[in-house]
Amino acid sequence: xxxxxxxxxxxxxxxxxxxxxxxxxxxxxxxxxxxxxxxxxxxxxxxxxxxxxxxxxxxxxxxxxxxxxxxxxxxxxxxxxxxxxxxxxxxxxxxxxxxxxxxxxxxxxxxxxxxxxxxxxxxxxxxxxxxxxxxxxxxxxxxxxxxxxxxxxxxxxxxxxxxxxxxxxxxxxxxxxxxxxxxxxxxxx
Numbered sequence: 480x481x482x483x484x485x486x487x488x489x490x491x492x493x494x495x496x497x498x499x500x501x502x503x504x505x506x507x508x509x510x511x512x513x514x515x516x517x518x519x520x521x522x523x524x525x526x527x528x529x530x531x532x533x534x535x536x537x538x539x540x541x542x543x544x545x546x547x548x549x550x551x552x553x554x555x556x557x558x559x560x561x562x563x564x565x566x567x568x569x570x571x572x573x574x575x576x577x578x579x580x581x582x583x584x585x586x587x588x589x590x591x592x593x594x595x596x597x598x599x600x601x602x603x604x605x606x607x608x609x610x611x612x613x614x615x616x617x618x619x620x621x622x623x624x625x626x627x628x629x630x631x632x633x634x635x636x637x638x639x640x641x642x643x644x645x646x647x648x649x650x651x652x653x654x655x656x657x658x659x660x661x662x663x664x665x666x667x668x
Contacts, residue, residue: 508532508662509652509660509661509662510532510533510536510662511653512542512545513653513656514653514656515626515656515658515659515660516651516656517545518546518626518658519548519625520547520548520549520550520617520624521545521546521627522552522625522627522628523536523537523549523550523552524552524602524627524630524639525551525554525629525630526553526554526631526635527554527555527560527631529631529635529662530553530563531630532630533628534563534566537549537571537581537585538571538574538577540577540580543577543580543584546584546626548584548585548617549584550585550588550611551567551586551587551588552588552605552611553587553588553589553590554589554592554602554631554635555589555591555592556592556593556594557593558591558596561589564587567587568587571585572585586615588614588615590602590605602631602639603635603638606642607642620646622646622647622658625658626658627648627658627660628659628660628661629659629660629661629662630661630662636661636663640659643658643659
């Protein structure tokens with residue numbers, strides 16, 4: 480994925496084997512738990528390669544300390560695009576450091592839109608109808624309890640934000656935490 484004139488991809492695309500890459504300790508961007516109000520459930524909503532930042536997040540023990548449940552939703556067109564099923568369902572629960580937290584708190588909900596599968600539908604529709612929460616055994620959306628991080632296609636981001644706006648939820652940032660945060664650097668190819 481290359482974001483035109485993006486601050487990161489415009490540099491990364493020119494990296495050669497053997498180049499030095501400096502990595503800092505301080506996280507930046509929008510997908511940070513401190514940009515969210517306190518809550519019980521953290522929904523990580525992704526489509527396609529928008530899953531990437533959440534793969535790192537579900538390996539962070541601190542996330543499990545902050546929330547009672549972490550619900551990872553990955554929407555794709557076809558089942559073959561659900562690339563990390565085995566890592567999420569088999570490797571992470573057996574991790575020696577945080578596997579128990581994963582077993583107790585992580586709920587993985589893959590969904591597809593263009594073929595038969597146990598979970599079908601677009602993320603905004605699954606949220607709006609309550610099907611997602613019903614399927615994972617959680618109560619209907621709650622402004623008080625539920626927090627959301629979104630990374631994926633522009634259509635998913637737009638439609639989900641429209642739903643959240645209707646529900647009176649606010650977008651968070653570094654200066655003012657909110658009910659949801661959106662990563663806008665994603666480009667759907």
